[in-house]
Structure formats: structure tokens, C-alpha cells
Amino acid sequence: MSTLTSDLAQELETGRTHPSPKPQRSGRRRVRSVTGRIAMYVLLIVLLSVVLLPFIWMLSSSLKHDNEVLSVPINWIPKTFVWSNYKDIWTQIPMAGYLANSAFLAVVITFLQVLTGSFAAYGFSKVRFPGRDALFLTYIATIAVPWQAYMIPQFVMMQKAGLTNTFTALILLQAFGAFGVFLMRQYYMTIPDELNEAARIDGLSDYGIWARIILPLSKPALASLALLTFVNTWNDYMGPFIYLSSNDLWTVQIGLKSFIGQYSAQYAMIMTGSVISIIPILAIFLAGQRYFISGIATTGMKG
Missing domain, CATH: 1.10.3720.10 (MetI-like)
Known part of the structure; x- marks a missing residue:
């Protein structure tokens, strides 16, 4: 009887010191899910930026003088906003x-x-x-x-x-x-x-x-x-x-x-x-x- 009691106590002690790996696995899955979602959003933002880039350049160029439109490097923000255009x-x-x-x-x-x-x-x-x-x-x-x-x-x-x-x-x-x-x-x-x-x-x-x-x-x-x-x-x-x-x-x-x-x-x-x-x-x-x-x-x- 004493041996059985000591074995149960040892198992309980082992359970406390070495918890079940299931919570760790679920935590890893959550981390992977969040990481994947962040990566997807970053990719979508990059693709959206590539698509909108010509429109941003067009809008910026419409507020410039003619000699500033094709300047290199590109000035995305006009030095002087030519609203009169x-x-x-x-x-x-x-x-x-x-x-x-x-x-x-x-x-x-x-x-x-x-x-x-x-x-x-x-x-x-x-x-x-x-x-x-x-x-x-x-x-x-x-x-x-x-x-x-x-x-x-x-x-x-x-x-x-x-x-x-x-x-x-x-x-x-x-x-x-x-x-x-x-x-x-x-x-x-x-x-x-x-x-x-x-x-x-x-x-x-x-x-x-x-x-x-x-x-x-x-x-x-x-x-x-x-x-x-x-x-x-x-x-x-x-x-x-x-x-x-x-x-x-x-x-x-x-x-x-x-x-x-x-x-x-x-x-x-x-x-x-x-x-x-x-x-x-x-x-x-x-x-x-x-x-x-x-x-x-x-x-x-x-x-």
C-alpha cells in the first residue's frame, strides 16, 4: 500500500514538474497562425503599394511644374504645390x-x-x-x-x-x-x-x-x-x-x-x-x- 501511495505521489510530482506537451503545441500553433497572418498582411500591403504607385505618381505630378514631372530622383512630394493646374x-x-x-x-x-x-x-x-x-x-x-x-x-x-x-x-x-x-x-x-x-x-x-x-x-x-x-x-x-x-x-x-x-x-x-x-x-x-x-x-x- 505504501509503495502504491509513493508511486502516485511520484507521478503527481512528475506531472507538476513536467506538464503535458499539449498546451505547448497549441501555443506554437497560435504563434504560427499569428505569424502567418502578419506575413499575409505584409504581402498584401506590398502588392497594394505596387498597384497604387503609378496613381500616386500621377497625382503628385499633377501638382508640379512641367520640368519637375520627369525629374530623377522622383520627388514624390512637390516642392511647390501648383494648384493652378x-x-x-x-x-x-x-x-x-x-x-x-x-x-x-x-x-x-x-x-x-x-x-x-x-x-x-x-x-x-x-x-x-x-x-x-x-x-x-x-x-x-x-x-x-x-x-x-x-x-x-x-x-x-x-x-x-x-x-x-x-x-x-x-x-x-x-x-x-x-x-x-x-x-x-x-x-x-x-x-x-x-x-x-x-x-x-x-x-x-x-x-x-x-x-x-x-x-x-x-x-x-x-x-x-x-x-x-x-x-x-x-x-x-x-x-x-x-x-x-x-x-x-x-x-x-x-x-x-x-x-x-x-x-x-x-x-x-x-x-x-x-x-x-x-x-x-x-x-x-x-x-x-x-x-x-x-x-x-x-x-x-x-x-
Whole structure:
């Protein structure tokens, strides 16, 4: 009995002096988890800094004199803040007219692409007809064809139609987009077909189903397509450069080249105009980012 008691006492004493390794392991796991999280945040901060660096340089350059923009080493903080750049740009070029032209094209083309893309996607996803999938694949395959391959034939067609130097040419060429059809079709595939069948039983046509059922359920995808189309149209340079020759029709991207002369360029004014040109895009993205993220995240998920 005394031997058993002494053994138990020895085990208890050993337990006190040599605790179980489990708490140590959990502590090590916590340390590794915290270390990994810190490393991830550091990596994200570095990547974010790399992405934002050109925008920071652009903003800084817009507040400098021309001879300071390309100085080496770069002065990230201007020696003298030239706030007058943001006042002078409106008088040196018709900046308000350029912004209005860009806004008109971006709004009209975005509306038409969302309208045609969502309607065509409904046909490719909810309407059954012979050759539907083959036609869809053929149409989507046009995304792989670069615009430069058919840029000249398009221009010749518009020239013969008398549509050059008009907004109509750009609107007609960009009112339809295979990417928009693909994006909307993938989202429509997540909507149960039972809703369509129930609506048909209630007497709705395909037009009514599309307008009253499918579109209200597709706000995230519609917002994503609208945002992407608006940004691409607003930033488009080659299209307006090819089809718009009149200064009154220039967009802001074409208008900024007014600061580039034969022997020199007003770099500070170019940066100022660039900062002004991204403000509408930034505002629209901040307003619709919730729908944009939701639409991109759920597109292609079968629900």
C-alpha cells in the first residue's frame, strides 16, 4: 500500500514538474497562425503599394511644374504645390466638352450592351432551340479574335455608310458584346428553370419572364456588366481616335493629346487631366462595388 501511495505521489510530482506537451503545441500553433497572418498582411500591403504607385505618381505630378514631372530622383512630394493646374486645364482645352462626350458614349454604350447582352443571354440559357449551344460557342469564340484583325474592314464599312466622324459609328460597333452575353448567361444558369415554368403557366411570355423575373434577380450581374462596360468605354482611345476627327466630338482620352506638341509636352497638364478623368470611374466603382463583387463571385455557380 505504501509503495502504491509513493508511486502516485511520484507521478503527481512528475506531472507538476513536467506538464503535458499539449498546451505547448497549441501555443506554437497560435504563434504560427499569428505569424502567418502578419506575413499575409505584409504581402498584401506590398502588392497594394505596387498597384497604387503609378496613381500616386500621377497625382503628385499633377501638382508640379512641367520640368519637375520627369525629374530623377522622383520627388514624390512637390516642392511647390501648383494648384493652378486644376484651374488652368479648363481654359487651355475644352475639358468640359471632352468629359461630356466621354460620358455620353459611356452611358449609351453601357445601356445598350446591358440590354442586348442580358436579352441574348436569356435566349442562350432559358430558351431551347436547335443548335443553341453550338451557336453560343461560335459567338463566344469571337472573343478570341483581336480587334486589330477586323479594325480596317469595320472602318471601311462605316466610311461607306457615311458614319465616320459621328458617335453613331462607335455606338453601333460597341452596342453588342460577346463577353456581356457570356457573363449574363453564366449568371442566368444559376436561376432555377422552375421559375420560368411557373411563369409560363401563369401566362407570361418570354419577354415578360425576362423583364419581370430574370432581370430583377440578376442585379449583381447587371451591375458587373455595366461597370466593366462603362470603364472600358470611358478609357477607350483607339475607337474615338479612328472614327472621330472633329475636335468637338473628341473624348477626354483623345483630348489629353492636345497637351503634346511637336517638340515638347505639358506633362503636368496631362497628369492633371488624367486625374480628373478617373474621378467618374472611381465614383461609379465605389457606388457599385458591392454588386460588382457579388456578381463576379456568383457567376458560374450552379445554384
